[in-house]
Structures are given as C-alpha cells and as structure tokens.
Amino acid sequence: MSKLHVLTVVSLLLLMVAVGCSSSDQDAIDKAVSATLAAAQPPTAVVASTSTREPVATDTPAPEPTATLAPTATPEPTKTPQPTVAPTATEVPPSLSITSFRCYT
Secondary structure, three states: OOHHHHHHHHHHHHHHHHHHHOOOOHHHHHHHHHHHHHHHOOOOOOOOOOOOOOOOOOOOOOOOOOOOOOOOOOOOOOOOOOOOOOOOOOOOOOOOOHHHOOOOO
16 A cells, blocks of 8 residues: 555544544533442542641741842844855746746636
C-alpha cells in the first residue's frame, strides 16, 4: 500500500475511535460506571466527627527587603549594511514570455 493509503486508513480508524468514545448519552454512562464502582468497593467505616487543630501563631521573622540594582541599559546593536547588488538582465526565451501566453475562452 502506498503511504497515502496507509495515512487514510489510520486517519479513518482514529476518527472511528474518537466518534465511538464520544457519547451523547454521557450521563447514563456516568451513572452505570459509578454504580459499578460503588458495588465493587467494600464498605468503609464512617467517622462521626473529626477535630481540627487551630492554627498556632509562630514567631517567624518577616524577611527584610533587599536592595535591588537598577537595570543597566543595553546598547542597541548596530546594523551591518548589506551590499547592494545590481540586478542583471536575463533574456527570457520566447516560449516563456508573457506575450506568447494565449487565453482560450
């Protein structure tokens, strides 16, 4: 098979997988999956209450601001002049000239 045929077949297969995986009834799929997962998991013990500790203030010193140096100006790069080359005239064969072009209507 040529490369174009292989590329076409691969593209069509990817398209079919993408269309098959995107369902318009995603809600029904989610319900079925969640019911299956809930049935497969063992029951867990429920903790009645949990206590959270209050945050405690610490004596952490605030960092002192540091002096920053002003940015130095960067010099502008100088442009290197490009040498100008005068165009040379080349002769166009009559078969390629614009005057030999014919438009048929």
